[in-house]
Amino acid sequence: MNYFTVNGGPxxxxxxxxxxxxxxxxxxxxxxxxxxxxLRTFRQLVGGERPQPITYNNxxxxxxxxxxxxxxxxxxxxxxxARRGSPPPLGTAEIRCSGGATSGNPDADIDIFxxxxxxxxxxxxxxxxxxxxxxxxxxxxxxxVSYDRWIACYIYAGTATAQxxxxxxxxxxxxxxxxxxxxxxxxxxxTPECTDFTQSVPTVSHYSFDxxxxxxxxxxxxxxxxxxxxxxxxxxYGSTPGFNSGYRNPAHNAAVGxxxxxxHVYGDAADLDTPTSPNDALYDALRQLAKNGACGVACVEPxxxxxxxxxxxxxxxCPAGW
Amino acid sequence: xVSAFILLVGFSVPVALPSQHQQLVQRLGASDLRTRMEAVSxxxxxxxxxxxxxxxxxxxxxxxxxxxxxxxxxxxHTASFRKTGKDELTEAYSEYYAQVLGLANNLRKPxxxxxxxxxxxxxxxxxxxxxxxxxxxxxxxxxxxxxIVPLVLELTRMPDGPSKWNGYGLIGELFAGQEARALAxxxxxxxxxxxxxxxxxxxxxxxxxxxxxxxxxxxxxRDRAAIPVLERLAQSDPDVDQGPAKYSxxxxxxxxxxxxx
Numbered sequence: 143m144n145y146f147t148v149n150g151g152p153x154x155x156x157x158x159x160x161x162x163x164x165x166x167x168x169x170x171x172x173x174x175x176x177x178x179x180x181l182r183t184f185r186q187l188v189g190g191e192r193p194q195p196i197t198y199n200n201x202x203x204x205x206x207x208x209x210x211x212x213x214x215x216x217x218x219x220x221x222x223x224a225r226r227g228s229p230p231p232l233g234t235a236e237i238r239c240s241g242g243a244t245s246g247n248p249d250a251d252i253d254i255f256x257x258x259x260x261x262x263x264x265x266x267x268x269x270x271x272x273x274x275x276x277x278x279x280x281x282x283x284x285x286x287v288s289y290d291r292w293i294a295c296y297i298y299a300g301t302a303t304a305q306x307x308x309x310x311x312x313x314x315x316x317x318x319x320x321x322x323x324x325x326x327x328x329x330x331x332x333t334p335e336c337t338d339f340t341q342s343v344p345t346v347s348h349y350s351f352d353x354x355x356x357x358x359x360x361x362x363x364x365x366x367x368x369x370x371x372x373x374x375x376x377x378x379y380g381s382t383p384g385f386n387s388g389y390r391n392p393a394h395n396a397a398v399g400x401x402x403x404x405x406h407v408y409g410d411a412a413d414l415d416t417p418t419s420p421n422d423a424l425y426d427a428l429r430q431l432a433k434n435g436a437c438g439v440a441c442v443e444p445x446x447x448x449x450x451x452x453x454x455x456x457x458x459x460c461p462a463g464w
Numbered sequence: 465x466v467s468a469f470i471l472l473v474g475f476s477v478p479v480a481l482p483s484q485h486q487q488l489v490q491r492l493g494a495s496d497l498r499t500r501m502e503a504v505s506x507x508x509x510x511x512x513x514x515x516x517x518x519x520x521x522x523x524x525x526x527x528x529x530x531x532x533x534x535x536x537x538x539x540x541h542t543a544s545f546r547k548t549g550k551d552e553l554t555e556a557y558s559e560y561y562a563q564v565l566g567l568a569n570n571l572r573k574p575x576x577x578x579x580x581x582x583x584x585x586x587x588x589x590x591x592x593x594x595x596x597x598x599x600x601x602x603x604x605x606x607x608x609x610x611x612i613v614p615l616v617l618e619l620t621r622m623p624d625g626p627s628k629w630n631g632y633g634l635i636g637e638l639f640a641g642q643e644a645r646a647l648a649x650x651x652x653x654x655x656x657x658x659x660x661x662x663x664x665x666x667x668x669x670x671x672x673x674x675x676x677x678x679x680x681x682x683x684x685x686r687d688r689a690a691i692p693v694l695e696r697l698a699q700s701d702p703d704v705d706q707g708p709a710k711y712s713x714x715x716x717x718x719x720x721x722x723x724x725x
Contacts (some may be wrong), residue, residue, distance in 0.1 A: 380707020399554035406555075417549075422625040423703070426673035427711050433598055436709075445626040446538055446594035447558040450551035461562030462569060463595030463602070 314339075317359045321391050328392035331403050334363050338409075345370040348377075354388035356406070362389035363409030367438065367456035372412050374437030375454075379427055384415035386451045405441075411455035413448075428452045485523050492526040500530065501560050508563060511570065518570060524577055531568040531589040534561055538594050542624065565593055569601060572608075591615040594626075597633020597677060606637030609647030613638070613655040620662045625671050632666050632677035635659045636684035660687045667693045672703035675713045683720040694721050 314322065314336035325333040339361040343351050347369050354369065355362040368388075376382055390398070390406040405411035416425040425445055432440040432454045441460035443453035488510075491503035507527075510517050517523055538561070541553050571577045571586055591612050595601050605612070616638065619631030638659060641647040651659070663685055666678025675697065682690040697717035705712040710719070 378707050378709035380705065380709070399556060401554075401556040401559045404555055422671065423673040426625070426629065426676065427709075429596065430598070430711055431709055433596070442596060443555075443558055444594045444596050444599075445629075446542060447553055447561065448551070449542060449545045450549075453555075460599070461559060462566030463562055463593065463599050 316361075318361050321357075321359055321361060324392040325407070328396060328407075329402065330392055330407055332408065334409075338363050340364055343369050345373060347373050348382045349385045349388075353385040354412075356387045356394070357389055357391035358394045359391055363407075364389055365408070365410040365456070368410045368412050368454070371432070371438035371440065371456060372414075372454065375428060375431045375440075376414075378431050378437065383424060383428070383452070386413035386415050388412050405455035405457055408455075408457070410457060411453065414452045414454075415450075416452045417450050425452050428454075485517060485520055489522050489526040492523075492530050497557075501556075504530070504560060504563050504567065508567060511567070518567075519576055521579065521582075524571055524579075524582060527564075527568050527571060528582060528586045528589055531564050531593065532585070534564050535589055535593055561594060565590070565595065565601065568593075569604070587612055588615055591619065591630075591634070592627075595630065597629045602630065602633055603637050606634050606641050607646055607648055609638065609641065609649040610651055610655055611649055613651065613659065617658060617662055620666060625673050628666065628669065628671075628674045629677045632663060632674070632681040635663050635681040639681075639685040656685075660685050660689070663687065664690050664693065667697065672701075672713050675701070675703070676711070676716055679713065679716045679720050683723060686724065688724055691721065691724060694724070 318336050318339045321339065322333055322336070340363070341351065341361060343349070343354055344364055344366045347354070351362070354364055387398075387406060388411070389409045390400060390404065392407050395404050395407050396402075400406055414428065416422075416428065422445065429442045429445075429452065431437060432442055438456060440454035441457055441464045444463055488503060488507060491499050492507065494500050494503070507517065507523070518527075538553070545551060568586060568590060572590075577583050577586065587608065590605055592615065612634070616631055616634045619627050619634065622628060622631070638647070638651060639656075642651050642656070660682070663678050663681035664687065666674055666681065667690060669675050669678065679694070679697070682694070694717045697713055698721055699714075701713040701717065703713035705715055710716070
């Protein structure tokens with residue numbers, strides 16, 4: 143699942159849970175009768191008592207947090223942390239942390255602060271709520287932020303005990319959620335949004351969606367740079383070579399020996415069949431048509447590397463010799 | 465007297481300075497492909513921030529050796545593919561090879577590599593490497609000029625089409641560079657004659673893709689001696705266009721004739 147929770151102990155490699163102790167934040171005034179309120183105000187004025195500022199005494203630790211330090215940190219009183227498991231995630235994500243608090247003191251209100259901290263990104267989300275005994279809720283969320291290593295969901299809950307839950311990746315409501323998780327788990331440098339997936343070819347094409355989609359799901363990422371330019375190449379060539387491979391979801395890509403950041407998982411690559419030696423002529427024609435600018439400028443894998451097929455992609459800056 | 469003794473000892477006992485990059489060099493030469501792949505990624509990252517790493521002689525030697533190793537691996541695979549039809553080089557390997565080629569090509573930057581023997585090995589490994597004839601890499605490599613002529617001629621005599629494409633592609637780029645005065649070492653008259661003769665021979669190659677690349681080479685070489693053969697190709701070559709694109713031997717020969725006359 144694509145979520146983490148913060149409320150107890152470890153729950154698998156991708157989840158880390160945190161316990162909440164007594165508050166380090168000054169408790170809110172006891173709700174009492176007008177006499178006690180008056181006395182409290184009098185003490186503040188005469189005795190110099192002032193509401194203390196909220197101090198986030200673990201902010202530094204968020205940046206320095208590593209797995210070995212995590213245990214001591216998540217036992218910090220009144221602060222909850224969450225992180226994705228090892229290896230740490232890189233890239234962008236949508237994050238939602240919600241904090242719920244239950245007061246252990248029937249006479250105290252509950253102030254709850256929920257914050258999202260990213261290593262390398264500082265505090266990116268914040269929410270505050272004041273509730274009454276016995277519970278309060280606050281939600282902080284961030285839409286698509288870049289993060290370097292660790293994500294901390296960070297809660298102050300006054301004198302209460304608290305728990306937080308967070309969501310890392312948006313739920314697309316179907317297989318696309320699992321596909322997005324494959325990008326994260328496979329450490330692909332890019333994770334598509336739900337809306338980046340399609341179930342049809344975005345341009346006119348000589349090949350069907352089922353041919354373009356070489357993955358194991360009914361969804362694919364297909365960029366019009368590859369579908370449109372390849373249509374141009376094949377049309378100019380004058381006959382239609384067999385289709386070998388288009389979009390691949392990361393798990394399938396790994397299974398067929400694709401590179402970790404293969405252009406096939408980015409949806410801007412295609413392989414056409416140019417199977418045997420006499421077809422060097424076919425490969426040569428396709429290469430020239432794909433690279434001469436009339437149909438865009440593709441990166442084409444050299445023939446020596448792909449004697450059985452023609453690979454073209456539209457990444458922009460091509461590898462040396464392509 | 466003392467200083468003469470020190471001088472004598474200094475010259476007679478060469479001090480082998482340990483490379484600062486010994487571990488990296490060992491990994492680049494590892495027999496395990498994954499180790500080599502990781503080492504190449506590390507070296508690429510390191511050289512982006514510290515250009516001096518490629519000035520280290522042991523690193524230079526390791527990079528050239530690595531490209532030679534990978535070239536041999538690809539050649540072996542190509543030979544095996546011709547027999548079995550099984551394509552066993554993965555996409556990951558292909559991307560890795562391009563990284564190696566790019567790193568080795570970086571050694572050609574002025575002032576980086578001074579050892580003549582290593583430079584000769586580097587040129588050979590680059591010219592006989594795996595690349596597209598119309599890539600930026602090939603255009604840049606042709607700027608070497610005269611020193612790579614024997615290697616280019618060797619490419620045109622190889623049995624496989626892709627090597628010949630690269631050979632004729634480089635011939636075209638050498639003449640284009642000569643005309644633009646962009647070659648590091650200009651072509652000698654005899655080399656230019658040899659290259660033109662090789663390109664003309666390519667016009668008679670049985671493979672249409674090779675004839676196409678040879679047509680491009682004779683055109684860039686402005687070789688009017690090729691006109692009779694081009695006329696024949698333009699009229700009766702079996703390779704004709706299949707669609708709107710004019711890329712067939714007949715079309716290319718006709719276009720070359722128009723520009724040479």
